[in-house]
Amino acid sequence: MEAHQKNPFSGPVTVFQERRLPEQARPVGYAALIDAYELAVPIPVRLTAIGLHHRIKEADNWLLLTPRHEPEASLEGHLIFALKYEGLDLAVLKRLLLTVGDEPIEEIVQASPTGGYARRIWFLYEWLTRRRLSLPDAQNGSYVPVVDPKQQWATGGKTVSRYRVKDNLPGTPDFCPMVFKTKLITDFVDMDLKNQAEKAVAAVPKDIMARAAAFLLLKDSKSSYVIEGENAPQDRIQRWGRAIGEAGLRALDLDELNRLQNIVIGDQRFIRMGLRAEGGFVGTHDRDTQAPLPDHISARQDDLPSLIDGLVAFDRLAADLDPVIAASVLAFGFVYIHPFEDGNGRIHRYLIHHTLAQKGFSPPGVIFPISAAILDEIEQYRIVLESYSKRLLPVIDWRPTASNNVEVISDTADFYRFFDATPHAEFLFGCIQRTIEQDLPQETAYLKSHDIALTAIMNRVEMPDRMAEKLILFVRQSGGHLSKKRREREYEALTDTEVEDLENIIKDAFDDH
Structure with missing residues (x-):
């Protein structure tokens, strides 16, 4: 044995x-x-x-x-x-x-000092445990990659002479989730969604693109609040939208995460800002006893500094990793860690924008409405989140606290450093494909139709721009006709012939696009 x-x-x-x-x-x-x-x-x-x-x-x-x-x-x-x-x-x-422990691994290496698998095991032992084995540096054997690039996504890597391996791991010992090279992800990468997005943007007049981008930005901000079950006032939606619009401009660190939390949380009187000082979980409480009923347990508060350091290092080191894969790892890693008392979900989705913008995937000035796509696929989003949470929960030892929170009593930090982010990457690729192939074209097509209708309305009847824009909205909301209430209240000056002509103008403009 x-x-x-x-x-x-x-x-x-x-x-x-x-x-x-x-x-x-x-x-x-x-x-x-x-x-x-x-x-x-x-x-x-x-x-x-x-x-x-x-x-x-x-x-x-x-x-x-x-x-x-x-x-x-x-x-x-x-x-x-x-x-x-x-x-x-x-x-x-x-x-x-x-x-x-050390001895069995030393025996494996000593039995096959030039073997590629033995040297990979040796490297992984010292990299993961941060302990140095009593072995001299390798002298022979071809350099082998630590990550098999045919199996999992990896970086270009750097040679490490002690083991004669190429360290192509996409992170550090503090944070390094992995993504498998599934057919679905490979097909998405082959689609070159970045190039598709650039072509879609280039085909739209700049003024329309600017308006579409502004709408999609606010749509994303609003959707991010809705996902959290919040009906935020317009000023908070716009404030968070401005933050999303600046994604990728600042380096990621703890100060930046704290800044984002301050933007997200409107009323800070009842929330402890900054890193959690106690445990955390996602779930409900027993109706009678108020005991915690967790669906997901967050990282221990004592582990948060090193985990955040790992996130920051990953953000800076995985430069040649596919942008969508990197965004999946960073954003879902953050939400599993759940470092704050509140605001984690919205910052998690912000980190997707941060990575895509930082790596030049998003066209300049355009924010993909990822949160809107997630909202439309909210059940699949939950399934993806639970794809790891359900496997994680059974191996966490915890007990309820007097405040009906959770206290983790086992060592769990590694389970937030290392997890399989393949389902998360597959899901995010699908969301981004949808925004490029549906949301962006639909919004630009709407604006083109809107402008055609607005010009034709003004040529037929002279009225203030704002009144004409509201007319387009009302007619489209009522299935192509101006409602009796709207006509009597706001457009009573129009004749029956004018109303019919304007309804046809709006219908024709939007039917053509």
Whole structure:
């Protein structure tokens, strides 16, 4: 039995950690390591097992490989299998490496000093645990990437001579979520949405584009409040809209996050501003006892400074990571950490704009109404948020406090540093595609039709611009006709013929676009 190993590697099963397998099979890789070393970690979305038949099968988030793929039943065998077939799950790896300690890893490297997997394991051990093994620097072996770029999104990387590896991890030990190269994300990247957005903007006259951009900016700001269940007054919506309009102009740090919270929170008398001084959760309270009923538990308050440092470092280091992937990692990482008592959701969505603008993805002066797209897909948004929260909650030990909050009593910081952000990236790509292909064209088309209608109205009947603009609004709201109440109250001076002509002008202008 391996050092520190609690249980032997299991045989074929039909249920693993309350998850059914498609058929009887032997868990391998991360599943086998989690089981054998009793690791209290969020279970990876996708697990692997060795089936009893000589065919590969995928079902229910299980990959069943054939007996010829089965690794040696040892720490080294399953660890190398995980790196080869399952990519990096840094949360599992860190708990595993801390559990097994120095000696087994030193033995793996000494047994295969030029082996690419051995050197990757060595690097990951020292990078994750911040402990130096009693091993001399590697002298031979081709440089190998720490992240397999065929499996997961990574940076260009830098060579690290001690291990003869290329460190292409997209973050630091303080914060480094990973995203898998799924077909959906690869297809989105191949669409070149940035170029599509630039072409869409270039095809619109500058004056119309400026007005469309202003409308979409306020639409995003308002939607962000609605997502939080708030009906904010117009001045707060406009103030937050101005902040979103400046996204990407300032470097991200704690002072900037505090500034954004101050803008978001209107009445600060009942909110402790700045980083939380106690636990936090998203959920409800028991109606009778007021005990907390969490759906998501936030990072411990003591861990917030290092987690924020990690977010800031990620924002600055992941320069060559795809902008949408980087935005997904940063924004959803922030909302899982939930560093403030209030304002987290709106700042989380602001960070999407920040990253897209900072990386030059958004056309200058244009803010994609991401929050509006999220609002229209609010159920899917919640599913994406819960894709990690539901796996995280069972491994957090907590107790209720006297103030009906939560106190986390287990070490959970790594679960906010490292998580699988693949569903989040897929979702955000879809939202951005929608804003480019639907929201932006629809708004510019509306403004073109509006201008045509306004000009034609003024040529037919002389009236103040504001009155003509309201006429367009009223006619469109009433299905193409001016209501009796509006006509008697505001447009009583118009003749029946004029009203009919103006209704047709508005209908024709909008039917053509």
